[in-house]
Amino acid sequence: MVLRYGAEWSRGQQHIGTGRKPQAVGLSAVPAGALSKQAIARELGLSIPTVNLLVSQLKEEGLLTLQSGASTGGRIPEIAYFRYDSQYVFGLEVTDHHLRIVLIDLAGTPLFHAYHDLPFRKEQSYWIEARSLLYSIMKQRNLTPANILGVGVAIPGVVRWDLHQMDFAPTLDLRYFDYRAVEDIFVLPVIIENEANAAGFAESWLQSRDQADGIYLSINKGVGGAVIVDHALSYGINRRSGEFGHMTLVPGGRRCSCGKEGCFEAYCSTRVLADLTGGDLAAFFRRKGEEPHLQQVWETYLRYLAQAVSNICVALDVPVVIGGDIALYLGNDFQHFIDMVEAMIPFSSHPYVSLSSAGADAACVGAALLLVARRLQLLPGV
Template identity: 25%
Template sequence: MPLDHQGPLGRLRRGHEELVLRLLRTHGPLSRGELGRLSGLSRTTLYDIVAALADGGAVVGTTPVPAERRRGRPVETLTLHPDAGQAIGIDFARRAVHVAAVNVAHEVIGSSSQAHAADLGWEDRVDLAERLVAGLAGGTLRLGALSGIGVGVVGPVDDVPPDDTPLARPALADLPLLLRKRFGVPVLLDNNTRLAALAEATWGAAAGVQDVLYLRLSYGVGGGLVVGGALHRGAHGLSGEFGHITAEPEGRRCSCGKDGCLETVASIGAVLDAYGTAADLPAFLAALPHDPAAARVLDTVGTRIGTVLAAVCNAIGPDVTVLGGELAAAGPSLFHPVERALLAHLMPISRSRADLRAAALGEAGGALGAIALVLHESPLLARYPAPDSLE
């Protein structure tokens, strides 16, 4: 009798398959013994799962070359099959499109970016993404082998932006269908800042960490949560809106309609307004080493950020907190007041466990996170619509 993939045993088996694939993605080639120790699976279960993945072409076994062998029987190692599938990540940022492609072994096939006008329509953005993808790896990318496309967009994915913005609901709702028709594979859509959180937990500053809080300080302020190694989207796709936590109850009106949101204090525009001298962020950052006024602005901003982060940390208890975005380039001038306020407002029992890190992936985070979204859902894309439902 065929296995019911939707039943309890089917879901358990999928979980075991995804665990083995995730360990191989994270650690690279592993022996069966190493996989057993890392996975906690019994020998019988592990061998059954590995055999099924090998039969399906997702995993291949290799033995050391003669020069690398030691005495005794050579130990076979298992690795993801580089040709078993490919994934594309596309980040539709406010003023640019970023694309990247990897194979299932986490080998980057290529990446590319191109800036565009902020009011460019979705059809033109997708055309641009398609051209960038076609040029990856010197034009050798085999689109027919793609197993999925991850896509990041600006703003709450489940929200309805004003009709006069390029992210208006009708166009955004049609984006997965448009990409599905262009590339012929399942499309996974999420907020690009939230995807950057997943990227940092997969390849970046918090690689391998199961519970991660990520805050991005850019022209907007947002973030994401990775909980138990998986991206947390929330009931309606609205998690990670840390920029709209109140930082100053009597503060400025935010674009969301509330007063005193963290975004009104810690966005790039708010920082430049508070400083009042620099015309842009590079000028402000250049002034930091010799201008006490610039340092005072960041001290105040960092204190507000750390206070908000402490509230979130007290609620969810992450292993690592990652701070990214263009403003994070300020370095210690920002990180020191953030950490000081974070420690001051954390519960005393949590202070020794606090771990604040700088993001490592820069502007590539959104596209890499989109790829990570596909790889984390691989091989079955079980929690998303079947390909036929996207046609």
């Protein structure tokens, strides 16, 4: 199966393969949601015999249907419809205190989501409980395992998906966990991905598809991120690319959870704010309008965040998307924040900084989309 990035399958406003939008040229006789073989050949720079071969492979796998198109005077064209509903994918987000579940189709359209207060346990029984939640969703929707492409799982930790291994997830107290054990329990293909990488991938795929490169910053209790290069995640030598939270922002500064001093995370974790209002981040933002000392803390917080973002902009010159819990609250002060970032950048160009709109399900949607991308070979190196 060789449907790589660059193949665009229009489906109203959604299309698989990020980046370029489908070309309108030559498609006037083709209904929305389909491409003629000639258009596919033109889009991908392939010969018609090669397209015929690929199309029949995809048809055999149930991913395409072929129909005769309307004649425009010459030969009646064959139109290929990508079947986004031919299979579905589960996305899970596992944290120390909750389990989120989404079900998406192959275009990333969310069909179902749920949030469970289910603290993680380092026992087989945790995954068995998760399996029964998945299988009950399948039952409700009349789906069988054959309808499910697999399960993408987002976790707060370092993952070696090429080795099927979770290397280190401190908040889950996991080290060197071979996740094929989860695959055996689910009886479905499973991939596990770092949650910031997964959320960044969802952002890149669904929200910022016109941008080939970018940085996603995930600002929650922990601070992390993802590096997107040519629409795919860039992992780095040790699979730790995007660990922005442990860049030093203040030499000799506050102690960080990693043991170092002065890390970005020590200044911009949402704990810095929530700890002042009994651990409740929403309460911090409710109260800061009436309590000047909270407003002052917020201003200081914004300055550190602006410093880190401007450093990233200066170093990489790519769009930066800010996600995680802080994205819900930064909107009201966003122009003020952008002015701060701009003042810290020594060039006249405007920084491309925006807030994530991928929402609270971003990590589990991203983990599910990564499974789609890997299983269908949509992107090289994901």
